[in-house]
Amino acid sequence: MPWLLFGIALIPVIAVVGVSFFVEDVFSGVENPFANHGNIFTITASTFLIFTALAGPELLIPDRVEGVLAVYASRPMRVSDYLGARAAALAIAAGGFLVVPQLVLYVGLASLDDDGWFSGLVSNASDLPKILLAAFFYLLAYGAPAFLVAMFAKRLGPAWGVYLAFMWLSSGFAVAITSATTGIWKYSALAALSINPDIVMDWIFGRTTVREGLSGADFGPMWSVGIILGIAVITWIIGLRKYRSLL
Amino acid sequence: MTSPSGRALISTSQLGHAYGDIVALHHLDFTVPNGRIGLVGANGAGKSTLIKVLLGILDPTEGSAQVLGIGVADDPIAVRARVGYMPEETCLPLAQTAADFTVYAAELAGIPTKAARQRASDVLTLVGLHEERFRYLGEFSTGMKQRAMLAQAIVHDPDLVFLDEPTAGLDPEGRTEMLSLIGRLGEFGINVLVSSHVLTDIETTCDWVIMLDGGRVLRSGPLTGITESDTVDVELLRDGGDGHDVIGALQRRGAEVEVRGSVLRVRSADDAFDLIRDALAETGAGEVPNDHRAGRCLRPGVQAARRSPPRPAGRHLRHRP
Numbered sequence: 001m002p003w004l005l006f007g008i009a010l011i012p013v014i015a016v017v018g019v020s021f022f023v024e025d026v027f028s029g030v031e032n033p034f035a036n037h038g039n040i041f042t043i044t045a046s047t048f049l050i051f052t053a054l055a056g057p058e059l060l061i062p063d064r065v066e067g068v069l070a071v072y073a074s075r076p077m078r079v080s081d082y083l084g085a086r087a088a089a090l091a092i093a094a095g096g097f098l099v100v101p102q103l104v105l106y107v108g109l110a111s112l113d114d115d116g117w118f119s120g121l122v123s124n125a126s127d128l129p130k131i132l133l134a135a136f137f138y139l140l141a142y143g144a145p146a147f148l149v150a151m152f153a154k155r156l157g158p159a160w161g162v163y164l165a166f167m168w169l170s171s172g173f174a175v176a177i178t179s180a181t182t183g184i185w186k187y188s189a190l191a192a193l194s195i196n197p198d199i200v201m202d203w204i205f206g207r208t209t210v211r212e213g214l215s216g217a218d219f220g221p222m223w224s225v226g227i228i229l230g231i232a233v234i235t236w237i238i239g240l241r242k243y244r245s246l247l
Numbered sequence: 248m249t250s251p252s253g254r255a256l257i258s259t260s261q262l263g264h265a266y267g268d269i270v271a272l273h274h275l276d277f278t279v280p281n282g283r284i285g286l287v288g289a290n291g292a293g294k295s296t297l298i299k300v301l302l303g304i305l306d307p308t309e310g311s312a313q314v315l316g317i318g319v320a321d322d323p324i325a326v327r328a329r330v331g332y333m334p335e336e337t338c339l340p341l342a343q344t345a346a347d348f349t350v351y352a353a354e355l356a357g358i359p360t361k362a363a364r365q366r367a368s369d370v371l372t373l374v375g376l377h378e379e380r381f382r383y384l385g386e387f388s389t390g391m392k393q394r395a396m397l398a399q400a401i402v403h404d405p406d407l408v409f410l411d412e413p414t415a416g417l418d419p420e421g422r423t424e425m426l427s428l429i430g431r432l433g434e435f436g437i438n439v440l441v442s443s444h445v446l447t448d449i450e451t452t453c454d455w456v457i458m459l460d461g462g463r464v465l466r467s468g469p470l471t472g473i474t475e476s477d478t479v480d481v482e483l484l485r486d487g488g489d490g491h492d493v494i495g496a497l498q499r500r501g502a503e504v505e506v507r508g509s510v511l512r513v514r515s516a517d518d519a520f521d522l523i524r525d526a527l528a529e530t531g532a533g534e535v536p537n538d539h540r541a542g543r544c545l546r547p548g549v550q551a552a553r554r555s556p557p558r559p560a561g562r563h564l565r566h567r568p
């Protein structure tokens with residue numbers, strides 16, 4: 001399943017680079033509106049959300065249910081080591097899902113550069129830190145809630161369902177409430193958990209894309225950054241407290 | 248009492264632990280030397296809690312403990328770097344092979360991958376799982392799982408290994424094999440603290456015993472001092488009368504019986520445990536409900552005695568030194 005999702009994540013970027021190669025003359029002298037990192041992030045983020053739903057619970061639940069935590073408890077490691085290693089495992093997978101397609105796009109677009117491949121790499125090098133930063137926020141925004149659910153779920157299936165429902169429904173409700181109300185209700189837009197990293201990513205790449213339904217909320221991207229970081233910190237604290245009694 | 252280096256293997260001072268209002272360990276004071284240490288007591292006596300406190304998994308609510316000369320509360324990581332632990336409950340990832348998991352357990356202790364593979368192979372051979380090492384742990388029988396758990400506990404060559412009820416759930420043959428394995432650990436320089444509610448298991452494997460009851464240490468000393476004692480105290484909580492039947496049965500077997508309230512002090516030139524078992528089996532005095540404290544202590548021993556009269560499978564009598 002992970003490899004299938006990884007393959008799915010790569011399809012759009014390969015398609016974009018391929019199409020750009022064949023229609024190169026159409027966009028001669030202007031920026032290709034399809035072949036940009038923001039678009040690819042928007043597409044691959046959906047796949048990454050599903051992957052996180054599968055991987056987050058898989059990383060935590062079996063250890064707890066099968067009693068393997070007792071083995072970790074007898075080894076020279078702290079609770080933070082264990083949780084940090086699990087988060088790192090998810091981060092590596094996130095690299096595969098979020099960063100590798102972006103690198104393929106980066107190299108692919110460079111190969112189409114009018115001034116040559118190397119020149120293309122150099123001229124677009126400023127995109128690399130932006131890619132890493134955006135991937136970091138997607139990882140936090142999707143991974144922390146997945147871990148939070150997994151810390152309390154006892155079975156994988158329900159954990160997947162709860163996580164996906166939580167992420168999708170929270171965003172759906174936020175969009176619905178924000179669109180239909182005014183005043184203090186606009187703050188419900190902050191509960192759009194699966195949309196917040198999109199807003200941050202747009203900001204990082206300097207895009208002006210208005211997220212559907214949340215335009216009325218009129219929040220700056222820093223609010224989304226704060227929500228993402230806040231949930232991640234809360235998840236970390238809850239994890240330390242919960243696993244302190246287990247490890 | 249101490250190791251050649253002058254340090255006790257384990258020592259505690261007024262050690263206590265409580266789960267909220269429930270006090271599991273009361274002011275434990277004991278010191279044990281290197282070797283094979285038995286930790287015996289009924290279910291709920293505090294054995295597993297004591298092991299978890301010594302591992303640093305649980306914090307003592309009072310007092311202190313030292314393992315291998317290291318204060319557990321001061322540096323639990325340093326303690327864990329030198330010990331192994333086989334928990335009572337299964338601790339195996341069912342979707343991994345025995346080899347993969349044992350290698351992983353070694354790596355968690357800081358052993359490089361190549362050396363971990365070699366050690367895992369050696370240890371799985373030692374516990375009799377070499378042929379099965381590439382099978383998934385979920386396919387293992389109870390006995391094989393116990394051996395795999397022992398393998399992960401010793402794969403990193405610890406100085407001391409905690410074994411929590413290692414024979415639980417095993418058939419007689421598996422029990423014998425596990426006890427034999429535990430007995431061999433000393434050959435590799437590994438000290439052992441093994442907990443059990445079956446005194447016979449401790450007798451078979453250990454040379455020092457700590458007896459726990461209700462979170463208190465009843466006795467800590469060389470096993471020989473206990474097994475050679477000709478006096479056993481038994482708390483007879485319910486036999487349908489005032490104990491006359493049991494006293495009579497014991498006296499007919501040549502034992503001297505002294506009544507101290509609900510406690511019978513039994514003294515015999517023969518094995519007092521065997522006499523008590525036979526007397527309880529004869530009178531049915533051990534047939535008490537399972538939810539009764541004495542029931543947990545007496546009933547299994549009596550049943551075992553009826554099945555195999557020459558020797559009990561385990562001694563579950565409440566022993567007062």
